Amino acid sequence: MKNNLKVLRAMHNWSQADLALRLDVSRQAVNAIETGKHDPSLPLAFRLARLFDMPIEAIFDDADASSSPNLEAKGSGN
């Protein structure tokens, strides 16, 4: 899953190891998330959101959202 983690990390001047320490995961896990090889679990995604004080969808790009017309139609109907 595409994400802005690398940019957000750079804005805080954190290395992957720094971010890993703050998230309580390995540096390899941070690298795998940044490169889109590992999709974080919901608890880890929420930890990221809290750490950067942003909503999850501002960090991760939900590419499937544009290809789900039924969900969007239901949402706009309410």
Add this chain to the structure above:
Amino acid sequence: MSIIKNWKNLSARRKTYWVTLGCSLLLGIALGVALFDSAFEIGHSVGSGDPLPDPLLSLSPALAITMVVILNLILWPITWLWHRSVDEHEEQAVLWGGLIAGYALIGLGGSWVILNWAGVVPEISLGATIAIFSFVWTGVWAYKKFI
């Protein structure tokens, strides 16, 4: 090493992870040293084409029982603690490694048995199948974790 430098800042979970890995390393070294003479003798026989030594003579029962007891008393708690402390990325790597190693065991082990029935290869070796399983598991784990 950033792990040692940041040891004080690591969470209890990450500390448990590294301690269990360290204990596993020490256990592996201790068992490797204890088995060295027997393994060297077997390896030398395989390399030189000599007949394999009698297993009953190459490893004393007292040493074997001691090693098995230590292995099972220490390995299981360490493994349990490690799995509780590992992060989700590595957990995925371990699970995928085990799954693909299982497929490899079925595929390669099954092929070996069929070829043995046809007399193409010698009888299947338990040691070799464990080695295949371990190498594939470790390889997939390393690929998923580091690459």
